[in-house]
Amino acid sequence: MVREGRLGGVADSARGLVVGKFVLSTRDRRFRRLFGEANLRPPAGVPRITTVESVSLSRRPTRTTVGLTRYSRVRYFLVLSRPRQTITFYSSLLDALSDAAASAVIAHELAHAWLNEHVRPEESREREREADTLARKWGFGPELDALDREAETVRPD
Numbered sequence: 001m002v003r004e005g006r007l008g009g010v011a012d013s014a015r016g017l018v019v020g021k022f023v024l025s026t027r028d029r030r031f032r033r034l035f036g037e038a039n040l041r042p043p044a045g046v047p048r049i050t051t052v053e054s055v056s057l058s059r060r061p062t063r064t065t066v067g068l069t070r071y072s073r074v075r076y077f078l079v080l081s082r083p084r085q086t087i088t089f090y091s092s093l094l095d096a097l098s099d100a101a102a103s104a105v106i107a108h109e110l111a112h113a114w115l116n117e118h119v120r121p122e123e124s125r126e127r128e129r130e131a132d133t134l135a136r137k138w139g140f141g142p143e144l145d146a147l148d149r150e151a152e153t154v155r156p157d
């Protein structure tokens with residue numbers, strides 16, 4: 001379960017796919033519920049994601065992007081820092097989707113974060129398909145179908 005720390009903003013997830021402390025920078029109740037539920041859905045045997053440092057719901061208007069996962073790893077002299085990932089969702093488009101379709105967007109971004117951490121970081125058309133395939137494997141098939149029906153142009157990146 002993703003719960004908010006007393007100071008607000010910091011979530012500490014002991015169970016679920018994304019584990020550990022990360023910044024959950026929104027108080028939007030529907031989003032927090034959907035993210036918390038989606039985070040618990042992948043089967044127990046799936047290796048956990050430990051590199052997410054923030055999950056946010058941005059109010060910045062976007063035309064087509066409803067979700068975006070960024071992977072970064074900084075080099076200090078010869079030493080590579082620990083990888084870090086940020087997942088951003090955009091409320092202008094996410095709010096227009098049903099719970100099921102919004103969950104599909106969340107699952108798709110979680111699949112990106114998982115592939116970045118456990119396979120390799122990559123952005124490609126092939127990776128987009130891979131993320132959907134992984135989300136379906138985690139049980140999000142009906143949600144992805146709902147997203148396809150509701151949003152022909154809106155796709156999570």
Ligand SMILES: [Zn+2]
Nearest residue numbers: 128131156157
């Ligand atoms: Zn994508």
